[in-house]
Amino acid sequence: MASGDAAPADANEGCVGPTSEEAGKASACAGCPNQSACASGEMRKPNPEAAAIKEKMKSIGRTVLVLSGKGGVGKSTFSAQLAFGLARAGKRVGLLDLDICGPSVPLMLGLSGREVHQSASGWSPVYVDVDSENDEDCELGVMSIGFLMPDPDSAVIWRGPRKNGLIQQFFTSVDWGELDYLVIDTPPGTSDEHISIVQLLKDSLEEDDGAVVVTTPQEVAMMDVRKELNFCKQTNIPVLGVVENMAQMRLPVNSLRFVSANGDEQTETALAALQEKYPELLNMDIALDVFPAAGGGPKGMAAKFGVPYLGSLPMDPNLQSAAETGKPVLEGSAMAPLKAIVDKIVASAKLTTSSGASQEDAAANGTGVISA
Structure with a gap:
């Protein structure tokens, strides 16, 4: 299946993807509720915004999608701390919050109540100052629908097309400037918003870009996260690795x-x-062990899918406090493993661009970029 051929959530088993030449015509399409729409060829038409998005993404070094098929596993907390960790390592970082209905990133970056400003070059991100490890001040740019709402408690009661339209506007209208990393926090699931993200980015993702998949250890979470890993496989999104959260x-x-x-x-x-x-x-x-690991746990799941296991993060009151106050984790049991995970994500690019390590070697040492 070609990149961007994300199957609709209610598609038949064996779906060839809505942008395939066989969409709506293959034997697997018989009886599918999407058959007529796929056969019309609308999904095969080029997205008129793709060129603009590709041009915007030229100024961004690496794009890291933070995914999880399950809500409540700490994906936004990890996204915020990953952005903080990269900024503290001296990287120029942007954090894009695409959880349209539950934007928690402004709170987790200490930016509640801030507003987005528009200039001739587009929307300007909201910036937070971060003290780097070498004591230099680094700016971390953030964009979220939370900055556009009149009240942080307002409910976003939007249908799919309107949410997808805002996601497209975020990709085309935000002026990030030059970035080393763009971290994208996504909503849970594998449906509308995920399909839009993949289709909008399919011509812009480079070799070192990819997804970090977050899960907690219990089966009720991993059963949905396996769907997310299969989503990455179907859409050819490279998986940078699996993070086990709330491990202990x-x-x-x-x-x-x-x-x-x-x-x-x-x-x-x-x-x-x-x-x-x-x-x-x-x-x-x-x-x-608040959530006892099922089977081989997230590490075993990563091995089954042939993707790196980046490590585990404990349940740490310091991590919870950091999320509530919009600060990086600088103490407690989560600090060291979080830094190790950030270091592995940074190192994964070096393995594929300069060291010549094979994907098999990268998978074995848990630091490489593997296409699921």
Whole structure:
């Protein structure tokens, strides 16, 4: 299936894709509710905005789509922290929030209440200052429908065509300037918005561009994330890797709150007893699998699909606090693994452009770009 041939969500099994020459005519099309629309050839017509989008994307080094077939797995949190991490590494970064109905990126970047300004060159992103690791100030540009709403609690009650029209406008009208990375936070699922994103970007994505797929460890999440990985396979989006989020909770024992069976506060009594009888426990952490991994977990799922496993992020109160206050994670159990994941994403481009490493080698060491 050619790039951009995303099958409609209600398509028959074996769909050849709406832009295929056989669309609406192949045996798999019989009885499909989309047969007439596909046979009309409308989907094979070139998108008049494709050339404009391709021209816009020339100033962007790498495009990273953050995907997940499941909502609530921390995709927007990861997108925000990935953008922060890349900016702290000295990269010029843009973060595009395409979750039209649930735009949480402005809050997670500390930009709530800000507005977009328009100039002769298009919409100007809203910028947040980031302290880089070498103590230089870096600007991180952000665009979201959240900046266009009169009230952050306003509901976006739009049908698909209007949402898709705004996505197209984001790609054609935002003046990012020169970027090393454009991180795109997408809504959950594999339907309208995802199809629009793929069709609009199909002529613009380069060899080092691709998707990071986020999941939590339990089967109820991975069953939808497998659909997302298959979506990437059908649309020829390279998968940079899988990130396992909320893998485990680790907390210092001395930071815990203790209560009795009926809910009475017992923290002071419990800590005093530990200090007297088992003081060494107060220097330990507890580890709790809130979402026990199903089967081989996300790492096994990545291996099954032949894509890199980028690592796991624990449930960390510091990460939650960072998302609420619009800050990068600079302490806690999630800091080191998050930095390692950012480093792998950065290194994946070097492997494919300068080191000559094969895709098989990249998959083995978990840092390469693999086309699903």
